[in-house]
Amino acid sequence: MVGGEAVYGGVEAGGTKFVCCLGTGPDDIRAEVRFPTTTPEETLGRVVAFFREAAGRGAASAFREAGGSGAASAAAAEGARPAAVGVACFGPVDLDPASATYGHITTTPKPGWAGTDVAGVLRAALGVPVGFDTDVNGAALGEARWGAGQGMDPFVYVTVGTGIGGGAIVNGAPLHGLVHPEMGHVRVRHDRGLDPFPGGCPFHDDCLEGLASGPAMERRWGAPAQTLPAGHPAWELEASYLAELAAGLVCTLSPRRIVFGGGVMAGPGLFPMMRQRTRELLAGYVSSPAVTDRIDDYLVPPGLGERSGRLGALALAEAALAAG
Known part of the structure; x- marks a missing residue:
């Protein structure tokens, strides 16, 4: 949080690229980074690095050290730990909270990603609630909220x-x-x-x-x-x-x-x-x-253009925090 205001992390997890952002909505994106989808270990590692750096040394530093392209605002430079993170993920994925593989990618044709525990890895690494849904449900949520x-x-x-x-x-x-x-x-x-x-x-x-x-x-x-x-x-x-x-x-x-x-x-x-x-x-x-x-x-x-998915991920984060 910054000044008592909850700030959220959003991850648009695509089969070709990941986009991570930090903010509260379309008019308040404090940092954003994008990078290609490679192996699960490398890609999720870059997601974790972005949010850890945002919390530890400021969003501008997080942008640089995550190694992607995008923009980080000076307003976020004092550091912002996301109160929760939302992930709008390519799939298919397991969305049943009672399932042992909740938060996993399942039968994807994306090489190397079948069976990947996306939500669990991020929850364990970042120590915050993680909202998780499909990429298109996330985009739908973003458009319903702001678009x-x-x-x-x-x-x-x-x-x-x-x-x-x-x-x-x-x-x-x-x-x-x-x-x-x-x-x-x-x-x-x-x-x-x-x-x-x-x-x-x-x-x-x-x-x-x-x-x-x-x-x-x-x-x-x-x-x-x-x-x-x-x-x-x-x-x-x-x-x-x-x-x-x-x-x-x-x-x-x-x-x-x-x-x-x-x-x-x-x-x-x-x-x-x-x-x-x-x-x-x-x-x-x-x-x-x-x-x-x-x-x-x-x-x-789309009313939000190409931003529907990452903004929907912020909405998923907000819902995850509210759900406890």
Whole structure:
């Protein structure tokens, strides 16, 4: 804490990179650092080093010694021990508090990370409460608290990038159940005459992630998604697959808004095509004006930009502290 004010640590734990931050919300980020995801030992060690240095010699020193890139504010230089740390983690993960492997990554295809005890390692090393959830539930929480999901409950956040995942906020909290939502691995209609690509998911081949993630697009078209120009057939096909998910979510969770984030969503014309196709798939059955008349305000990009996950991690930390 600094001056009696609780300061929180947030960790956006991605399969490609980790982002750690220290603060209380979007207008008060006192330090931030990012570094590539390597081995569990090295990566979690850098997380611990960042927060220890923030507590011991100031956030600016923590930024330098963690060896990443980012920004540390002078206001935090006197040192700030996080009262709790939240982790929005790639997965799948175990979110059952009664489970012996709570806080672990489970069946991830990320080499070397299956079975890693993320929450336990950080709790033991830092000595503070640790809030833990999926990366997309964390992003959904951040958007619900400060971004495009404010006042929209239930609310869904979907990310489309290296993988595809979705998080839901229901009655103010991230949705958990048997495990956690795996929206990227739902089955979608796959017309092999139109799209002969077999799919790239190591578990399901042509689930949504296997057909519409960034790596799937690159394998299908022979070029990274971000290099494909406007008018390329990739974008109409991508819009169709994502609309299958959007329409399915409307009919199952009935969210008041769905945010689509992630690098692939920057594709030229993707949002308008996805909105149009979603309305076609719903075929007038769902009569809410939100989808019949105002779908541009229903399927939207993140209000927090790329910061949704790390800010959601701060919210997870705050909840962990409140829970004791």
